Amino acid sequence: MAVSLKVNGATRSVNAEPDTPLLYALRNDLELNAAKFGCGLSQCGACTVLVDGVPTRSCATPLSRVGQSEVITLEGLGTTAKLHPLQQAFIDEQAGQCGYCLNGMIMAAKALLDKNPRPTEAQVRDGLAGNLCRCGSHNRIVRAVLRAAQTNGRI
Numbered sequence: 285m286a287v288s289l290k291v292n293g294a295t296r297s298v299n300a301e302p303d304t305p306l307l308y309a310l311r312n313d314l315e316l317n318a319a320k321f322g323c324g325l326s327q328c329g330a331c332t333v334l335v336d337g338v339p340t341r342s343c344a345t346p347l348s349r350v351g352q353s354e355v356i357t358l359e360g361l362g363t364t365a366k367l368h369p370l371q372q373a374f375i376d377e378q379a380g381q382c383g384y385c386l387n388g389m390i391m392a393a394k395a396l397l398d399k400n401p402r403p404t405e406a407q408v409r410d411g412l413a414g415n416l417c418r419c420g421s422h423n424r425i426v427r428a429v430l431r432a433a434q435t436n437g438r439i
Contacts, residue, residue: 287347291316292360302348306340307331309347310357318358318387322416329388329415333357339395339414358387361394370394373432374425381419388415393429402433 286297287304291314298313310316310333319342322330326344333342334356362368367375370390380386389412396403396411403411408429409422417425 288352289314289347289350289355290352291355292357293354298347300347303346305343306333306345306347306350306355307342310342310355316357316359320384320387322384322388327416328385329392330385332388332391332415334391334395337395337398339392356391356394358390361390368394369435370397370429370432373428377424377428377431379421379424379428381417381421385415385417385419385421389417389425393425393432397429397433403429405430 285299285301287300287302289296289298289309296314298309300309300313307319307321310319319333320330321343322328324343326341329341331341331343332339334340335350336353362371370393374380374386374390392412392415396408400407405426408426412425
């Protein structure tokens, strides 16, 4: 069955059942590999994408629930030639260690900064609380989000 999705500003079609997890369509059909399969239970955040601006666990979100909502993946934020301010801040703060959590952290941070462009450190920690980093890079990740917030609304 063909399912139409709006992903990163383009309408794309995938051949999948409506109960297929969004993560599978993104990775397997659309070759957008930033979102990772972590726990498969919507608990770790590695698969986070934005659906109409809301951080969403794509591993547990069926295609039928997405409908014509706008899906933004990490690939939709910036390019290697022009990084998004969050991506640049994560590089500048050396926020990644293994890198597995970074997709979810950046997407959760994007949603946070879209709602609150000048968060406090406590608000950043709260906004990222649902995303797990097993390497212990949390302090650098928080610094990266705070650095990105200093871009004065260019997020």
